[in-house]
Amino acid sequence: MDELISELSLEEKVSLLGGQDFWSLPEIARIGLRSLVMSDGPVGVRGTGWAPEDPSVALPSPTALAATWDPELVERAGRLLGQESRRKGVHLLLAPTVNLHRTPLNGRHFECFSEDPLLTGEIAAAFVTGVQSLGVGTTVKHLVGNDFETERMTVDVRISERALREVYLPPFERVVRAGGWGVMSAYNGVNGSPMSSHAELQQRVLKDEWGFDGIVVSDWRAARDTVGAALGGLDIAMPAMQNPWGEALVEAVRAGLVPEEEIDAKVRRVLRLAARVGALGPPPSGEWPELDGSAVAHEVAARSFVLVRNEDFTLPLEPAALTRVAVIGALALDARVLGGGSATVTPPHVISPLEGIGRSLSGVDVAYATGADPRPFLPPARGPEWTGLRVDLAGKYDFAVGEAALRWIGDLPGRLDPADVDGLTIAGTFTPAVDGEHVFAVSGFGTFVLTVGEREVYRGALHAEGTERGELLLSPREHRAAVTLAAGVPVEVILTQIIPAGMAHTVSTTLGHRPPGPDAAEMITEAAALAAGSDVAIVVVGTTEQVESEGFDRTSLALPGTQDELVRRVAAANPRTVVVVNAGAPVLLPWADDVAAVVLTWFPGQEAGAALADVLLGVLEPGGRLPTTWPRRAEDCPVLDVTPQGGVVSYDEGVFVGYRAWQRASREPHYAFGHGLGYTTWSYEALRVVDGTAEITVTNTGAREGREVIQVYVRPAAPDDERPAEWLAGFATVTAHPDESVTARVDLPERTFQTWADGGWHTVAGDYEIVAAHALDDPRLVVSLTVGA
Ligand code: BGC
Secondary structure (H helix, E strand, O other): OHHHHHOOOHHHHHHOOEOOOOOEOOOEHHHOEOOOEEEOOOOOOOOOEOOOOOOOOOOOOHHHHHHOOOHHHHHHHHHHHHHHHHHOOOOEEOOOEOOOOOOOOOOOHHHOOOOOHHHHHHHHHHHHHHHHOOOOEEOEEEEOOOOOOOOOOOOEEEOOHHHHHHHHOHHHHHHHHOOOOEEEEOOOEEOOEEHHHOHHHHHHHHHHHOOOOOEEEEOOOOOOOHHHHHHOOOOEEOOOOOOOOOHHHHHHHHOOOOOHHHHHHHHHHHHHHHHHHOOEOOOOOOOOOOOOHHHHHHHHHHHHOEEEEEHHHOOOOOHHHOOEEEEEOHHHHOOOOOOEOOOOOOOOOOOOHHHHHHHHOOOOEEEEEOOOOOOOOOOEOEOOOEEEEEEEEOOOEEEEOOEOEEEEEOEOHHHOOHHHOOEEEEEEEEOOOOOEEEEEEEEOOOEEEEEEOOEEEEEEEOOOOOOOHHHHHHOOOEEEEEEEEOOOOOEEEEEEEEOOOOOOOEEEEEEEEEOOOOOHHHHHHHHHHHHHOOOEEEEEEEOOOOOOEOOOOOOOOOOOOOHHHHHHHHHHHOOOEEEEEEOOOOOOOOOHHHOOEEEEOOOOOOOHHHHHHHHHOOOOOOOOOOOOOEOOOHHHOOOOOOOOEOOEEEOOOOOOOOHHHHHHOOOOOOEOOOOOEOOOOEEEEEEEEEOOEEEEEEEEOOOOOEEEEEEEEEEEOOOOOOOOOOEEEEEEEEEEOOOOEEEEEEEOOHHHHEEEEOOEEEEOOEEEEEEEEEEOOEEEEEEEEEEOO
């Protein structure tokens, strides 16, 4: 490696430390180095463009991955993403996200795993091992303290050293010790220093203490200080735009502000990564059995669904006993399968709950009612009334689309040069099924002209000129126009967008449509009537892209729109009401005790409806357990304020995060950490601790094969104010047939009994209770253990 480095000029070396565009590093053919390509992210591999012509398998959201409590399955999900990366020419995947669920208000809650550092670390390590087994790198992100979005580029997060070591850093440490090849540093600062220049955490802790030998890449446009970042442990600044290195870093080295050995050390890391991922020297070799993306997405989804309530075994439903099933909710037809922001991909297909249930219940009348539509923007034009939907990019490239929504950052469809694209057109023929007032909508940025038939119904721009790019992307706007149309008479609908110079690499444009229909009150009445005449009512409720997304935090935990009212009315009309919650993060379920069953499905990925049908009908067991406490009332949440004061957010609660805080405050959540029901029952028979390993024997006492997540918690026998009342020490998943007993082993390493004080780890000697539990609030067996100093 050092020989290669010695062949490079200072300019060449520095060029390898910064993006040449949005997603890649430059090649240096002379030394056999190819361009190293990066791509988001946590649920799928987008590739360098977001083009609909190049879809990506969309797995369930990270909250769902964590809800499986199944590292083996998550590793397989990681292997699938490794496979997708290789297919798309991606060397470095910008995932997983291991910031913690400190508060459900975090807009990116769905993109993080859990409120518990151990569960987060185990799931993340499995993900990384899976991806990297195919010779594709990962970047565990965002180091550290990026647990909310408000003022994320500038906020300084104050975290005590103990909380950093015991709560926020362990997932990163776990991944580094599992062999992760990359870390992404966060936008925010920690204790006074921006993370991309944080020498203490990035150099001293990450690299020197943990022995991390991979690269630290900045979050996109996070690095702003040439010398500070160079001396602060950062290796790669991304992307090319507004990059503080390049020329400026060469000058800083020449001026003696940054030693050239520092540059060499970074280049060594970049080349080491390049060699690992096949961008330098031979490509990674090995036999990788091809995974079926849909099958993996389906399995993870079903395993992640958390059945939080199931009165009188309402679920699973018995198909033979059903004549008519009501499926209700806008999200039943248009499931929200992933969260907003950089984790977005375009899946090849999405199976909606209605489609999945309909397919699995042939011979049963599956009837649909919207009931409530929480989406603030109209859905994109699509479906049988639309024919010939096409997109034309400045007359240079055109392609068909299934729905009238476009979204990309970076590469353009057809690999067009953004400089050559000053506009686009989405057009199609619309033949209304019904007479009346059809509403069309435009959203995106730039200037638009919308025509319906002969009529121009909109001409204008939705944002003020000069609005910042990030805000354009993350705070979209919409304009609506109503047009009266006759059923069966086709009209041409054309949306033309004029794109400002230099902006074509970032597009997010939708032509929306809503047919004439009932108002909000009428929709609920219609749904309740349908439910009353059905054997069972399945209501799908959830959040929208305007509620859960990167770029902003949530302002409420309530379900948006009239969904609560819808559930109450449907449940009043039919006692067999099953509510399916389609949200990546906790939402309030004020009616939950009045419905027959509640299933949390997170953002379930592209196979959403198929997995849901399997779980509702008992083909598969809902395998999930809560990775995070679900509140009954927002005001009970330990942290409900993420607004910086004078640019600062202080994590005053220290190590009391998630259930540790709920317990300290003696508050009852709606559903405890670890909660989740299956379709069988379990008896916990025996627990003993042998040589630092807990051995737990359980028996399946129900009538069908099942899967149990055995959770092991540790409690100090003499509680004190300094430490949480208990914490997760480990877990194991087992499967067993009826009457079968199985024994699981869970290691209790030294760290379980340690705290961080005076710059080091210290074992807290004394008596502990080791608890084998079905959930935090459902302990089954307890043994005592004395730990020596
Ligand atoms: C996000 C990162 C992401 C990057 C590139 C940033 O805004 O915070 O998580 O990897 O964009 O898309």
